[in-house]
């Protein structure tokens with residue numbers, strides 16, 4: 001399988017970037033091909049219908065769609081902002097949704113989050129499902145949320161907690177199994 005992955009954070013020391021790197025490592029160990037993107041590769045202006053009318057769809061949105069559609073599945077690690085989806089991710093979803101045919105349609109997506117709080121950013125993922133599913137994406141039912149994430153990583157980048165490592169491994173394997181079933 002080919003997997004497209006990114007964290008929805010621009011911050012250099014982002015805990016969601018750390019989490020997506022752990023997931024990318026696991027996927028590679030399981031023999032899958034990973035395209036790990038930086039969100040900064042897809043920085044877009046704030047959606048404005050006049051900008052679209054005057055300049056068309058920004059090249060960054062088209063580039064994002066190409067990367068996503070070259071993969072069998074997309075994995076997103078996203079922060080929770082005010083119990084919801086971060087603006088940069090919603091803005092990306094909105095720009096991409098203006099492309100025809102709808103690029104999100106039937107995309108298989110696994111949502112993950114990391115947060116310093118004890119809920120682990122899970123509420124933000126529920127809010128993230130809504131626009132993705134509205135656009136026709138197949139968002140995997142299970143989601144992985146990493147709580148207390150400022151203290152969750154070892155120096156080598158792996159998760160400290162073995163039980164959480166296993167839970168992440170199981171979530172990823174189940175998602176990959178579904179991708180394989182859908183591909184056959």
Ligand SMILES: Cc1cc2nc3c(=O)[nH]c(=O)nc-3n(C[C@H](O)[C@H](O)[C@H](O)COP(=O)(O)O)c2cc1C
Pocket residue numbers: 009010011013014015016017079080081082083084114115116117120121
């Ligand atoms: C505008 C804003 C709102 C936030 N709201 C929440 C929140 O609702 N829940 C939460 O767990 N953390 C919240 N946080 C804290 C983030 O989880 C924390 O900054 C985290 O490090 C962001 O992810 P990143 O490190 O990948 O950039 C918020 C942070 C910002 C900047």
